[in-house]
Amino acid sequence: MGRLPCCDKNGVKKGPWTPEEDQKLIDYIRLHGPGNWRILPKNAGLQRCGKSCRLRWTNYLRPDIKRGRFSFEEEETIIQLHSVMGNKWSAIAARLPGRTDNEIKNHWNTHIRKRLVRSGIDPVTHSPRLDLLDLSSLLAAIFNQPNFSSVATNASSLLNPDVLRLASLLLPPQQPLQNPNTLYESNLDQNLQTPNTSVSSQDTQPQAECTAPTKDETSYFEPMNARLEVGPSDVLPPLSESFDLDSLMSTPNYSPQQNNIEAEANSSSLFDFRFPDNFTFDDFMGLL
DNA sequence: AAGCCGATCAACCGCAATGTT
DNA sequence: CAACATTGCGGTTGATCGGCT
Numbered sequence: 001m002g003r004l005p006c007c008d009k010n011g012v013k014k015g016p017w018t019p020e021e022d023q024k025l026i027d028y029i030r031l032h033g034p035g036n037w038r039i040l041p042k043n044a045g046l047q048r049c050g051k052s053c054r055l056r057w058t059n060y061l062r063p064d065i066k067r068g069r070f071s072f073e074e075e076e077t078i079i080q081l082h083s084v085m086g087n088k089w090s091a092i093a094a095r096l097p098g099r100t101d102n103e104i105k106n107h108w109n110t111h112i113r114k115r116l117v118r119s120g121i122d123p124v125t126h127s128p129r130l131d132l133l134d135l136s137s138l139l140a141a142i143f144n145q146p147n148f149s150s151v152a153t154n155a156s157s158l159l160n161p162d163v164l165r166l167a168s169l170l171l172p173p174q175q176p177l178q179n180p181n182t183l184y185e186s187n188l189d190q191n192l193q194t195p196n197t198s199v200s201s202q203d204t205q206p207q208a209e210c211t212a213p214t215k216d217e218t219s220y221f222e223p224m225n226a227r228l229e230v231g232p233s234d235v236l237p238p239l240s241e242s243f244d245l246d247s248l249m250s251t252p253n254y255s256p257q258q259n260n261i262e263a264e265a266n267s268s269s270l271f272d273f274r275f276p277d278n279f280t281f282d283d284f285m286g287l288l
Numbered sequence: 289a290a291g292c293c294g295a296t297c298a299a300c301c302g303c304a305a306t307g308t309t
Numbered sequence: 310c311a312a313c314a315t316t317g318c319g320g321t322t323g324a325t326c327g328g329c330t
Binding site: 059107 | 296298300
């Protein structure tokens with residue numbers, strides 16, 4: 001494990017620790033306690049630098065370290081703490097007895113982060129990735145507005161490249177974005193004929209079901225889902241205003257009975273949401 | 289059986305913060 | 310107060326393993 005020694009200056013060994021080295025370090029710290037890492041390797045008869053000894057002790061040899069797989073509760077705690085603290089691994093580790101910052105960091109990067117990405121959650125912001133949302137419902141809501149014509153004549157907004165890019169992702173290939181006015185006229189015609197028919201999301205997002213999550217489903221990722229409640233009067237409040245660390249840690253929605261985080265995170269409806277019917281184009285622009 | 293490839297995780301590196309002289 | 314030493318932290322690397330072709 002670990003990288004090969006890249007150098008061997010001054011007789012200082014690098015790379016993986018041997019059982020003999022581990023035993024020497026353990027024996028020494030049993031007698032003298034940890035600390036004074038600079039002189040420790042010399043006194044313990046180790047050809048290592050103090051930094052390497054400290055790392056080996058704090059991340060692997062410490063007797064209070066809990067080895068093995070992360071439990072569901074631990075993963076949930078990590079996600080909640082990360083949504084507040086970010087990459088403050090030592091601070092997160094301080095709230096997870098027996099786990100080291102290095103272990104948590106590795107677990108985040110190799111497991112949790114990937115699961116969040118697969119679920120359409122930005123692992124940095126813990127908010128839904130805009131490019132993965134069912135924006136077709138938003139556009140349909142816009143097209144269905146009684147005052148749609150006023151929106152459609154807002155040329156500066158229509159030419160916003162972000163809007164065009166998003167729309168191009170949502171529209172089927174047979175409706176190229178040659179002219180924004182053509183686009184809106186085309187959809188306006190469609191919606192005039194079938195007022196309750198939204199622009200289909202099935203072509204672009206076959207998994208999306210646009211169903212409101214149940215209470216049980218939302219409770220698990222409550223801190224992140226709290227940002228999904230999009231409406232004209234509460235567009236994406238800053239995370240720091242929405243959450244308090246202590247309240248997070250004591251949230252009544254803490255649900256140990258859910259023993260498979262992956263199954264929940266992969267649930268197709270978990271992070272889906274629908275823009276409300278009264279959600280306006282200006283509200284959408286405010287999100288970009 | 290052999291090679292490839294992605295996942296895992298121990299260990300290293302560099303920098304910042306803190307402590308000491 | 311400056312200089313140096315030590316400790317802590319987060320990002321990154323790369324050996325190893327297991328699954329797949």
